[in-house]
Amino acid sequence: MSAGVEPAGVAITERDTIGKIPPGKIAVWWFLASEIMVFGTLMGAYILFSFAHGDFAADGAHVKWRLGAFNTLVLVTSSLTMIMALASARARNLSRTRLFLLATVLLGITFLCVKGYEYTTEIDEGFTPSTSIFWSFYFGMTGLHGLHVIGGIVINSILLVAALSRKPWDILERRIECAGLYWHFVDVVWIFLFPLLYLT
Amino acid sequence: MNEAGGHLESARDDRTLYVIVWAILVLLLVVGLTIFVLPIPREAAVTLIFGVAAIKAALVLRNYMHLKREHLLIYAIVLIPTLFLLGFAITLIPDIVFRHAM
Amino acid sequence: MNTVTVDDHAAHHVSFVRRYLFSLDHKVIAKQYMLLSAAMAIIGGGSSYLIRWQLAWPETSIPGWGPIGPDNYNALITMHGTIMVFFVAMPLLLGAFGNFLIPLMVGAEDMAFPRLNATSFWTLFVASCVLVSSFFVPQGPAAAGWTSYAPLSDKAVYTGVTWGQDLWILAVALEFASFMMGGINFLVTALNLRTRGMRLMRLPLLVWMEMTAAVVFLLSVGPLVAGAVMLLLDRAAGTSFFQPDRGGDPLLWEHLFWFFGHPEVYVVALPGFGIMLEILPVFARKPIFGYRTIVYSTIAAGLLSFIVWAHHMFVSGMDPRLASPFSVTTIMISVPFAIIMFAMIATLWRGSISLASPMLFALGGIATFLIGGVTGIFLGSAATDIYLHGTYFVVAHFHYTLFPVVFFGGFAGLYFWFPKMFGRMMNETLGQIHFWISFFAFNGIFVPLFLVGIGGSPRRIYELSSYDMLKPLQPLHVVATVAGIALLLAQIPLIVNAFYSMVRGPIAGRNPWHANTLEWTVDSPPSHPNFTVPPRVYRDPYEYSIPGAAEDWMAQDAVAEADLRAAGR
Numbered sequence: 001m002s003a004g005v006e007p008a009g010v011a012i013t014e015r016d017t018i019g020k021i022p023p024g025k026i027a028v029w030w031f032l033a034s035e036i037m038v039f040g041t042l043m044g045a046y047i048l049f050s051f052a053h054g055d056f057a058a059d060g061a062h063v064k065w066r067l068g069a070f071n072t073l074v075l076v077t078s079s080l081t082m083i084m085a086l087a088s089a090r091a092r093n094l095s096r097t098r099l100f101l102l103a104t105v106l107l108g109i110t111f112l113c114v115k116g117y118e119y120t121t122e123i124d125e126g127f128t129p130s131t132s133i134f135w136s137f138y139f140g141m142t143g144l145h146g147l148h149v150i151g152g153i154v155i156n157s158i159l160l161v162a163a164l165s166r167k168p169w170d171i172l173e174r175r176i177e178c179a180g181l182y183w184h185f186v187d188v189v190w191i192f193l194f195p196l197l198y199l200t
Numbered sequence: 201m202n203e204a205g206g207h208l209e210s211a212r213d214d215r216t217l218y219v220i221v222w223a224i225l226v227l228l229l230v231v232g233l234t235i236f237v238l239p240i241p242r243e244a245a246v247t248l249i250f251g252v253a254a255i256k257a258a259l260v261l262r263n264y265m266h267l268k269r270e271h272l273l274i275y276a277i278v279l280i281p282t283l284f285l286l287g288f289a290i291t292l293i294p295d296i297v298f299r300h301a302m
Numbered sequence: 303m304n305t306v307t308v309d310d311h312a313a314h315h316v317s318f319v320r321r322y323l324f325s326l327d328h329k330v331i332a333k334q335y336m337l338l339s340a341a342m343a344i345i346g347g348g349s350s351y352l353i354r355w356q357l358a359w360p361e362t363s364i365p366g367w368g369p370i371g372p373d374n375y376n377a378l379i380t381m382h383g384t385i386m387v388f389f390v391a392m393p394l395l396l397g398a399f400g401n402f403l404i405p406l407m408v409g410a411e412d413m414a415f416p417r418l419n420a421t422s423f424w425t426l427f428v429a430s431c432v433l434v435s436s437f438f439v440p441q442g443p444a445a446a447g448w449t450s451y452a453p454l455s456d457k458a459v460y461t462g463v464t465w466g467q468d469l470w471i472l473a474v475a476l477e478f479a480s481f482m483m484g485g486i487n488f489l490v491t492a493l494n495l496r497t498r499g500m501r502l503m504r505l506p507l508l509v510w511m512e513m514t515a516a517v518v519f520l521l522s523v524g525p526l527v528a529g530a531v532m533l534l535l536d537r538a539a540g541t542s543f544f545q546p547d548r549g550g551d552p553l554l555w556e557h558l559f560w561f562f563g564h565p566e567v568y569v570v571a572l573p574g575f576g577i578m579l580e581i582l583p584v585f586a587r588k589p590i591f592g593y594r595t596i597v598y599s600t601i602a603a604g605l606l607s608f609i610v611w612a613h614h615m616f617v618s619g620m621d622p623r624l625a626s627p628f629s630v631t632t633i634m635i636s637v638p639f640a641i642i643m644f645a646m647i648a649t650l651w652r653g654s655i656s657l658a659s660p661m662l663f664a665l666g667g668i669a670t671f672l673i674g675g676v677t678g679i680f681l682g683s684a685a686t687d688i689y690l691h692g693t694y695f696v697v698a699h700f701h702y703t704l705f706p707v708v709f710f711g712g713f714a715g716l717y718f719w720f721p722k723m724f725g726r727m728m729n730e731t732l733g734q735i736h737f738w739i740s741f742f743a744f745n746g747i748f749v750p751l752f753l754v755g756i757g758g759s760p761r762r763i764y765e766l767s768s769y770d771m772l773k774p775l776q777p778l779h780v781v782a783t784v785a786g787i788a789l790l791l792a793q794i795p796l797i798v799n800a801f802y803s804m805v806r807g808p809i810a811g812r813n814p815w816h817a818n819t820l821e822w823t824v825d826s827p828p829s830h831p832n833f834t835v836p837p838r839v840y841r842d843p844y845e846y847s848i849p850g851a852a853e854d855w856m857a858q859d860a861v862a863e864a865d866l867r868a869a870g871r
Contacts, residue, residue: 021273026274026489026490026493027418027490030277030485030490031487032277032524035282037281037285037528039508040281040285040530041525044292045554048292048295048296048297058255060759065233066235072229076225077222079260080221087214130539130541132548132549133548135541136550139541140543184261184264184265187260188261189259192253192257199245283523291557291624295554295621296551
């Protein structure tokens with residue numbers, strides 16, 4: 001066993017905990033709290049700037065909302081596959097767990113491909129980060145979000161490998177739950193980012 | 201850990217719920233896009249679209265991230281940063297919106 | 303449920319690399335943080351030597367270095383501030399003391415996430431390398447101040463610095479990542495891994511302080527991470543977030559920076575107080591006065607710290623209507639800190655005070671922080687701040703707050719826990735010499751600087767001889783520099799003491815100070831595992847000189863005869 005998986009020493013139930021929340025889960029939630037501050041700041045700044053500058057709508061007309069909508073569908077579906085992976089892990093169904101994890105990874109990659117296509121066409125059309133303050137926000141926010149998607153894909157791929165190599169179920173289930181929390185958060189950020197950048 | 205029988209039953213209910221939530225999310229996406237393309241005043245459209253987004257986020261938080269079953273501490277961990285952000289953004293309104301507009 | 307049994311640790315043999323380099327043991331990681339902060343302190347302290355010499359004797363060649371010009375000066379003050387806050391204060395007070403003590407004090411074997419712990423240290427190490435490397439790149443290191451205000455920092459043409467500023471952003475971002483990981487580790491460990499009987503209100507105050515610092519850091523760092531991303535994009539990708547001529551707003555940077563920056567100083571200060579609060583009862587042989595009050599004040603201070611930030615921006619051109627509310631909140635936040643100070647003094651009242659080195663440093667910290675806190679009131683009130691902002695008064699104020707908690711608090715902790723960390727006692731005489739010279743030297747630097755500031759001298763200016771009105775203040779700069787050199791030299795006894803005592807000091811037992819908290823119940827240094835049997839806590843941490851007790855101290859896990867009888871055993 002490895003030293004980093006469990007609190008070394010005594011099992012959780014013997015200690016004074018708060019609400020008996022497993023340590024990994026509460027750690028991820030604290031991390032998400034910090035991430036809420038990061039993305040929330042960017043979104044808040046964008047909203048404030050959009051009130052300050054009247055021309056955001058004009059700039060915003062050039063984003064490809066259909067592709068953005070498709071990407072929203074992709075990410076929302078990947079949230080479903082992620083939670084189904086957890087449900088399958090809870091039901092101890094190995095093949096379904098692997099399947100859903102793989103689906104999540106593939107959907108994540110799809111999202112990135114569509115985003116990449118969007119970026120290249122926009123830059124070809126002459127819209128770069130330096131074009132205007134709107135485009136600064138657009139590239140900045142979707143770029144940062146995209147980096148988080150990449151991180152999520154990496155984590156989920158590692159989980160997929162773990163599922164393929166038959167890690168013990170309770171470890172796998174907890175890790176999928178924690179990774180799922182992160183992945184759902186990335187989805188929630190996009191749920192707000194999409195209307196913010198594409199539909200207003 | 202639940203007992204084996206009840207565990208499988210509730211697991212199946214869970215999975216059904218997840219799919220239903222997904223269906224609602226897709227529906228709400230369509231609703232949002234519909235509002236977008238409709239020729240209604242911009243302010244109204246924006247408000248409605250954000251309302252839709254908030255509902256979608258709440259659905260994901262509540263059902264996929266299991267917030268409805270979680271301990272108060274986790275609610276606090278989500279709520280407090282959100283409140284801080286709102287306060288921060290509101291404090292910045294005089295500076296960013298009113299005084300430094302181009 | 304996976305349980306790791308105690309025997310496994312004893313059985314396996316680890317390589318040198320795993321044991322000392324990439325150790326997962328919180329005690330080793332703590333020492334790594336300590337060593338890193340010491341190394342960075344040499345650079346930070348060295349830069350302060352250069353700054354002070356330049357100010358006292360402008361345009362001369364600095365012994366051991368050479369002349370410095372205005373650009374070099376700006377780079378020096380930037381790096382001095384950045385290194386001291388992010389790479390000395392935080393690694394020492396949070397990384398070193400937090401890591402070493404939290405598991406021991408709560409009765410745990412290790413942090414909740416040992417691998418994350420190691421990762422957080424090595425991330426900081428990489429961040430330090432990135433920052434130090436910026437000294438050697440073309441056009442030199444960042445020179446826009448530790449606050450990196452836009453648009454000065456936003457376009458390379460304004461400072462002349464190219465790579466250095468970008469490396470600064472990267473180093474600070476990595477440091478943030480490191481402490482985000484560490485903060486989460488601290489919180490989960492302190493909340494989830496407390497041993498039986500260690501109720502929240504039985505936690506040593508240092509743990510409360512570290513927890514509050516962790517929460518404050520986690521919730522405040524986000525906006526600056528966003529800001530750092532925006533700044534980097536402005537510099538590297540041509541975005542215009544902070545460029546007013548292209549639709550951006552430089553004031554946004556200031557808001558983002560200080561929304562984090564202010565809570566950050568409390569992230570540094572609270573653990574420093576925690577260290578002092580651990581030491582005072584031990585060397586006064588008295589319980590802490592007002593434990594609960596201190597806890598509630600700490601939480602209040604943590605919360606309030608989020609609504610005071612714009613007091614750094616009174617003259618920035620922000621909306622003047624924000625001045626009054628932020629003045630009010632800033633004055634408010636002095637209240638919980640005053641309460642904590644009063645509680646500390648009340649703890650001392652009528653105690654059996656022993657002025658050993660740890661206690662001297664703790665008391666020195668309290669005394670100097672009082673000056674820092676009081677002078678903060680002048681700066682927190684917008685009316686007086688209009689005159690004092692950007693002057694040496696501010697410099698003296700924040701050194702009178704940061705230095706007490708980092709230097710005096712940090713060394714108090716070092717002298718106090720050195721026996722536990724290394725199994726040997728430090729030399730008391732050298733400790734006294736270290737303290738007294740440092741104490742007088744420190745005051746000798748910054749009292750003159752208060753006067754320089756009140757006299758109207760702006761800060762961050764490399765050479766002030768062209769301002770006639772400031773000429774009468776020049777002797778004050780000389781006094782400050784002489785004191786500064788004395789302060790640097792005063793660290794020699796410490797270095798000698800620390801390294802000598804590590805190998806040749808008298809062997810310390812488990813509990814040389816007769817203190818109550820759980821770390822003193824284990825070996826010095828703690829063996830592996832920390833606790834052969836998970837401890838069971840029966841009492842509060844500061845039960846000293848309890849009437850009727852056999853000794854003047856009672857360990858937290860000690861069961862008194864009366865309690866046993868009462869429990870019917």
